[in-house]
Amino acid sequence: MIYGVSAIYSVFLWRKGFREDDRVNFSMLLLAGILHTTAMLKRGLGFDRCPVNNLYEATAFLLWTIVAAYLVVGAWPRLRFLGAFAAPLLFCVGVFAMMPGLDNPYGAHPEFRHDWVSLHAALVLLSYGAFGLGSVAGLMYLTQEHDLKFHKMRAIFSRLPPIQRLELVIQRLTITGFALLTAGLVVGAVWLALPAGVSYLDDPKVHWSILVWLLYLTLLIMNWRFAQGGRRFAWGAVGCFLFVLLTFWGVNLMSPIHH
Amino acid sequence: MAAAGFLSPIVDRRASFLTMPIVVIGLSHHTSPVELRERFAFAEAKIPEALQRLRSTGAADEAVILSTCNRVEIYAAMMQADRAAFQALQGFLVDWCNYRGPLNDEVYSLGEPQSIEHLFKVACGLDSMVLGETEILGQLKKAYELALQHKHTGGRLNKAFQKAFNVAKQIRTETNIQRGSVSVGSVAVELAEKIFSALQNRQVMVIGAGETSERTARALLSRGARSILVANRSYDRAQALAGELGGRAVPFDRWAAEFEKIDIVISSTAAPHFILDRVKLEPLMKLRKNRPLLLIDIAVPRDIEPEVNFLENVYLYNIDDLQAIADDYLQQRREEIARCQTIIREKASALLGADRRSGFAFGSSPAFGPERTSVQARPGSLNPGL
Numbered sequence: 176m177i178y179g180v181s182a183i184y185s186v187f188l189w190r191k192g193f194r195e196d197d198r199v200n201f202s203m204l205l206l207a208g209i210l211h212t213t214a215m216l217k218r219g220l221g222f223d224r225c226p227v228n229n230l231y232e233a234t235a236f237l238l239w240t241i242v243a244a245y246l247v248v249g250a251w252p253r254l255r256f257l258g259a260f261a262a263p264l265l266f267c268v269g270v271f272a273m274m275p276g277l278d279n280p281y282g283a284h285p286e287f288r289h290d291w292v293s294l295h296a297a298l299v300l301l302s303y304g305a306f307g308l309g310s311v312a313g314l315m316y317l318t319q320e321h322d323l324k325f326h327k328m329r330a331i332f333s334r335l336p337p338i339q340r341l342e343l344v345i346q347r348l349t350i351t352g353f354a355l356l357t358a359g360l361v362v363g364a365v366w367l368a369l370p371a372g373v374s375y376l377d378d379p380k381v382h383w384s385i386l387v388w389l390l391y392l393t394l395l396i397m398n399w400r401f402a403q404g405g406r407r408f409a410w411g412a413v414g415c416f417l418f419v420l421l422t423f424w425g426v427n428l429m430s431p432i433h434h
Numbered sequence: 435m436a437a438a439g440f441l442s443p444i445v446d447r448r449a450s451f452l453t454m455p456i457v458v459i460g461l462s463h464h465t466s467p468v469e470l471r472e473r474f475a476f477a478e479a480k481i482p483e484a485l486q487r488l489r490s491t492g493a494a495d496e497a498v499i500l501s502t503c504n505r506v507e508i509y510a511a512m513m514q515a516d517r518a519a520f521q522a523l524q525g526f527l528v529d530w531c532n533y534r535g536p537l538n539d540e541v542y543s544l545g546e547p548q549s550i551e552h553l554f555k556v557a558c559g560l561d562s563m564v565l566g567e568t569e570i571l572g573q574l575k576k577a578y579e580l581a582l583q584h585k586h587t588g589g590r591l592n593k594a595f596q597k598a599f600n601v602a603k604q605i606r607t608e609t610n611i612q613r614g615s616v617s618v619g620s621v622a623v624e625l626a627e628k629i630f631s632a633l634q635n636r637q638v639m640v641i642g643a644g645e646t647s648e649r650t651a652r653a654l655l656s657r658g659a660r661s662i663l664v665a666n667r668s669y670d671r672a673q674a675l676a677g678e679l680g681g682r683a684v685p686f687d688r689w690a691a692e693f694e695k696i697d698i699v700i701s702s703t704a705a706p707h708f709i710l711d712r713v714k715l716e717p718l719m720k721l722r723k724n725r726p727l728l729l730i731d732i733a734v735p736r737d738i739e740p741e742v743n744f745l746e747n748v749y750l751y752n753i754d755d756l757q758a759i760a761d762d763y764l765q766q767r768r769e770e771i772a773r774c775q776t777i778i779r780e781k782a783s784a785l786l787g788a789d790r791r792s793g794f795a796f797g798s799s800p801a802f803g804p805e806r807t808s809v810q811a812r813p814g815s816l817n818p819g820l
Binding site: 319326330331337338343404405406407 | 614621624625627628629630631724726743746747749751755758759762
């Protein structure tokens with residue numbers, strides 16, 4: 176709820192142009208972060224293990240790491256404007272975490288029990304984290320670029336970094352995410368033993384992962400070989416992550432291996 | 435009793451300097467034209483001598499002389515700030531500058547608390563021609579240090595000036611009075627800093643060697659821009675300006691050939707038509723691998739076709755765009771005046787209150803009032819000759 180209110184409030188911050196260190200948004204996210212931590216602690220203590228054992232919990236954990244990272248960074252008033260970008264992301268991911276079918280009951284053993292499975296899942300989740308941060312940088316780029324193009328005063332008043340630096344951040348995060356995704360997929364394909372009668376070739380999640388990998392590869396090649404930087408690259412980073420965000424849970428539910 | 439008797443002369447001396455009122459007398463851009471201000475300007479080398487004479491005549495016990503292009507002011511602490519004391523100060527000013535002309539409202543004189551508030555306002559740039567500018571703070575510090583170095587200040591002025599510097603710092607951090615740029619050159623620098631990661635490695639090209647383009651180029655250089663290329667119809671003028679800016683002159687018909695390396699263009703030619711249009715720029719951007727390009731067109735009529743702003747990674751600003759940003763900043767600064775004045779009033783009152791408590795018997799002000807022959811904050815009354 177609070178993530179939602181904060182996300183709506185962020186729209187106003189975007190319109191204002193991130194001029195002040197925003198205490199209201201920071202306070203809202205702080206409150207949400209405290210409630211989130213309490214909920215996770217209760218769940219962890221209730222089940223007597225770290226609550227990262229199904230898709231719902233993994234998503235909630237990802238959310239918690241994002242909000243915790245923001246609250247640490249937000250200790251510096253100059254960087255509190257980042258909340259305006261973090262809040263909508265938190266809200267969207269939070270909504271997806273609430274989707275039915277994700278919070279499956281689990282038995283005595285966590286799902287991520289095998290070392291290779293854990294490594295595969297960790298690498299892939301980290302890559303999505305990097306892509307997510309890249310898309311946040313992309314949104315910052317697009318906001319600032321639009322304001323500079325159309326001579327909006329808020330381009331100068333804003334606390335956003337210069338667009339050239341933002342482009343570099345998008346590039347580095349996308350490359351990092353791509354490397355992690357590649358490593359994660361290689362671990363999954365080479366070292367994971369599937370149960371009898373299950374094939375990678377029939378699994379929608381595998382097809383989807385290859386598609387995501389190809390999307391990011393294309394984005395990087397376009398940027399590297401054809402000088403497609405700036406606005407197009409930022410749109411690419413935002414668009415690709417949006418695709419991941421909108422299809423990740425659905426594909427997981429359809430996949431017999433990953434569900 | 436003996437101890438009290440021993441201490442009493444020290445206490446009396448301390449009390450006496452703390453009870454000395456601070457006054458200010460002077461003239462500024464609000465009250466007088468430059469022709470008059472320049473008659474009263476003090477050469478820096480002569481200020482110690484002037485201070486010495488001022489104190490030896492008994493017109494002031496402590497004094498600081500501030501002389502800049504926009505103001506000449508004497509800050510003085512004296513035993514009694516009555517009408518005669520103000521006249522003595524004005525007499526000194528007139529004599530020292532050997533001025534024989536008439537003086538009406540051009541010279542203002544202020545007693546406490548207005549004098550303290552005025553000092554704080556000057557330190558904060560609230561009384562400056564460019565509202566909120568910071569250069570005056572440096573000038574005020576320099577004037578104070580000169581007087582301090584030659585031992586012409588005492589407890590009263592030391593405390594007031596130190597407080598003024600603190601108030602200036604507080605106002606800079608707590609309000610927006612000094613935020614933003616109010617000149618075309620510095621707005622251009624701010625824009626460049628919003629586009630490029632750092633200005634250190636940026637190559638600037640000046641097309642047309644006008645005064646504003648020169649100022650803008652200097653502002654970029656002062657923030658670390660790597661080097662300047664100058665292209666002008668008159669190659670001699672281009673060479674002269676390039677020499678001044680530490681750059682390189684380029685023949686006017688060859689400026690496009692240098693475009694591949696350029697990040698920022700400042701254009702101000704007298705050409706009656708566009709010298710850079712979309713058709714010409716599009717292939718040049720490919721050569722530059724679509725790196726961001728900031729175009730600053732300060733020419734009238736304009737040098738650069740507005741259509742180029744639709745090209746990706748091109749950011750075009752003309753003189754009106756820059757001026758609008760500068761005006762907006764100025765408006766923002768004006769909106770901050772009330773907040774600054776509240777802080778200044780509080781701080782001035784706190785300083786006077788503290789002195790009153792330390793001075794034991796400060797009580798009511800001595801026989802002086804706020805002797806104001808003119809008002810300092812009258813932007814509307816600026817002399818057209820300024």
